[in-house]
Amino acid sequence: MEANRLFSMIIGGSIGPVVILVTAIIMIWYAGAVYLNSSFLIDRYEKNNIEWSFSQLASDSWSMERPVLPSPHQIAKELKKTIWDQKITSPRSLVFHSRVTLSSAMVGFIMGTFLGIVLSVGIVYVPALDRTLMPWIITSQTIPILAIAPMIVVVLGSMGIIGLVPKAMISTYLCFFPVVVGMVKGLRSPSILLVDLMNSYSASKVEVFWKLRLPASLPYLFASLKVAIALSVVGAIVAELPAGAQGGLGARLLSGSYYGQTSLIWAALITASVISATLVTIVGRMERAVNNRMGLQI
Amino acid sequence: MNESSSIKSAESSIIDISNLCLTFETQTEPVHALSDINMKVNSGDFVSLIGPSGCGKTTLLRVIADLEKPTSGTINVEGKSPNQARLDRAYGYVFQTPALLPWRNIEANIHLPLEISGYSKDEQKSLSNQYLSLVGLSGFEKKYPWQLSGGMQQRVSIARALSFDPDMLLMDEPFGALDEITRDRLNEELLRLWEKTQKTVVFVTHSIPEAVFLSNKIVVMSARPGKIIDVIDTNFPKDRNLDIRESKEFLKVSQLVREGLKEGHSDGS
DSSP states (O other): OHHHHHHHHHHHSSHHHHHHHHHHHHHHHHHHHHHHHHHHHHHHHHHTTOOOOHHHHHHHHTSOSSOSSOOHHHHHHHHIIIIISSOTTSTTOHHHHHHHHHHHHHHHHHHHHHHHHHHHHHHHHOHHHHHHHHHHHHHHHHSOHHHHHHHHHHHHHHTTOOTHHHHHHHHHHHHHHHHHHHHHHHHTOSOHHHHHHHHHTTOOHHHHIIIIIHHHHHHHHHHHHHHHHHHHHHHHHHHHTTTTOSSSHHHHHHHHHHTTOHHHHHHHHHHHHHHHHHHHHHHHHHHHHHHHHTTOOO | OHHHHHHHHHSOEEEEEEEEEEEEOOSSSOEEEEEEEEEEEETTOEEEEEOSTTSSHHHHHHHHTTSSOOSEEEEEETTBOHHHHHHTTOEEEEOSSOOOOTTSOHHHHHHHHHHHTTOOHHHHHHHHHHHHHHTTOTTOTTOOGGGSOHHHHHHHHHHHHHTTOOSEEEEESTTTTSOHHHHHHHHHHHHHHHHHHOOEEEEEESOHHHHHHHOSEEEEEETTTTEEEEEEEOOOOTTOOGGGGGSHHHHHHHHHHHHHHHHHHHHHO
């Protein structure tokens, strides 16, 4: 009876399931670290004729200098070293690199959202653009971003544009697409009935846009923005890879893989995903605030 | 009887339709939605358009509202083209569904046509108060559409159509989606509203009792091609209530309408 209640408290609450899931992931991670690092360690044991037990293997595989898969506590140590123990202005600090990535991601996100909205309005209101633009927009997304990112960075670099702008442009390139797709759908979402209603009032096109189409499109816009903001971080990181950028999480990933510092890579990866998750959460909060203000049920 | 009809003919007609046809071009074959429509509506009339589905009654209402263009024939609304009448905001349109904007509260929904017509904020506020109380919804200003029942939403939609004081109210099966009890109540309310506001109402329905109860003129239509079979005048007192439906006169008019519909049906198919 008691055990049952305890069980339902853990399962039923909002924290319980999360804790259970995270624990499971960490356990699988430790097991995975042993599995992936074992072949190298076993080779070394055999070469040096060392007798080894499983507990020896496990503890060795969790404390290697350059593991194939670092264990969670090694990554935590790396995160502590590069976030808490460094001055945030130091190039060894992940806070410094995050700031570099985040700033170009944000500029790219804002430009991409703006571009996406402008294009979607064009597509919805100009029939010629509807027929001509959409195929190009879809084609643009079939090109792998890893292929086009270095070209943009190099071309803009040769024109003397370096630093934040080329990186932000790659984020823009990724961001505008979900915004266009969502907004076109959203601006076209009002029923014929509501359009007729506006026509019966002799509303102008501008009034139909501001009073009907735009408010109706907001739920679609927010769904797109959640995708776009996560993509903006990906875009910024990818843009930092090719040009040997001095700062940014992408540069961190690159130097980590160059020197075989897997825990450094993982620390940067986890930082990037925490940043993305935070940004998506912020957009979600904004969405809820707007929904509340518009009196919509969520 | 004679006196009242002579007064009516002296009144100017607010809607004047002659030889009007409307053909929809479709991929397979043209659809004759309206064929040779001749109709006059006098100022202050309550006219019902009744007929089976597909008889073009909604299309005719949309032509009057300039939401649809006729293929041939002439139509005058308040002595102008329907387009000019629409630009002059001659009518308020009530659709089959309430068509309220979900992100606007009740008050703001009524403000929508007022904003477009350029009323000041104060005027908007006082007009929405005035018309919400007219339809018995004072106190619901800050509620959102989803918080109201279907009948209440349709009342908001009527208040919105009246808010900018148009001469005409065009209603397209406004109570079709409601249950019978609500529908009866709203029919009575609409009659009171018509009496109070002196509007001209053109009302599309496929319910015979509704048409007979509400109208002083019933236009019976048939389908394929949509045309007018009969126009039946009724002469019930203006302050009638639902009890009138038991009266002999009511049943007689209902019978006339039913026969008209039957005739149209055998003609059409």
